[in-house]
Amino acid sequence: MEGKTAIVLGVWNKWSIAYAIAQAFVREGATLLLTYQNERAKPTVEELGQTLGASGLFPCEVQQQADIDKLAEALQAQGRKLDVVVHSLAAAKHEDLNQPFANTSRDGFQFALDVSAYSLVAIAKALSPLMTDGGAIMTMTYLGSTRVVPGYNMMGVAKAALEAEMRYLASELGPNKIRVNAISAGAIKTISARGIKDFSKLLDFAAQHAPLRRNTDIAEVADTAVFLGSDLGRGVTGNVIYVDAGFHIMG
DSSP states (O other): OTTOEEEEEOOOSTTSHHHHHHHHHHHTTOEEEEEESSTTTHHHHHHHHHHHTOSEEEEOOTTOHHHHHHHHHHHHHTTOOOSEEEEOOOOOOHHHHSSOGGGOOHHHHHHHHIIIIIHHHHHHHHHGGGOBTBEEEEEEEOGGGTSOOTTTHHHHHHHHHHHHHHHHHHHHHGGGTEEEEEEEEOOOOOTGGGGSTTHHHHHHHHHHHSTTSSOOOHHHHHHHHHHHHSGGGTTOOSOEEEESTTGGGOO
16 A cells, blocks of 8 residues: 555544554555544544554544535645545444334434434545545445344444445446445444443354354454555445455355
8 A cells, every 4th residue: 555645534542443444554555644523532543643653633523514624625735645535433322222223313313324324425525536546435334234233223224324325426436436335344342332232242143153253353354444445456346345254144
């Protein structure tokens, strides 16, 4: 990835998938840019950015269109050309993940769809003009988008929307040599995953039933992101790529 500039949205802590991807990009020679949600999050992401050797740090609260527009303007003002955009953002209200799906609140539904799904559309619209030589946009999804995973609830619906968006964006941005894909990672013990009810049981079940008889290693997801972001993945677009030790094929 030498000579490529990648921006990663969603690095909150060193145990996240976004951090692992950022780390892998730097390892492969990419210039790394990061975003942070708000002033409260800035010191943490700033510290992580220093550890990673990031070349730029930008504010971006994806629920605020003005923030997304300012991100694009700031990158353009610095003369930044983007080659890779990583959308690793998702959120749902805690109460909506800990009650029957039928009880999901209207506000909770809108919040989860806005942060977890619509943000990809908004980011792609704002940043794709900076991908003047083409490149890759990728997002993170999960098997709960197509199958019922107990406790995943509202996030499953949000991920289903996200995957559909990915395909439409791949179709529309393809003529500009921009590829759009989603990585469907297996269950990984991240801080965000702790919000899913009985997540430890899900981990145990996956390890017992996946063809490789183990859980997903976060580094495997990061290496897949490198493949998609580099010229090695130049013919791949509009796909959901499963990195889950094969769990998704099991009945």
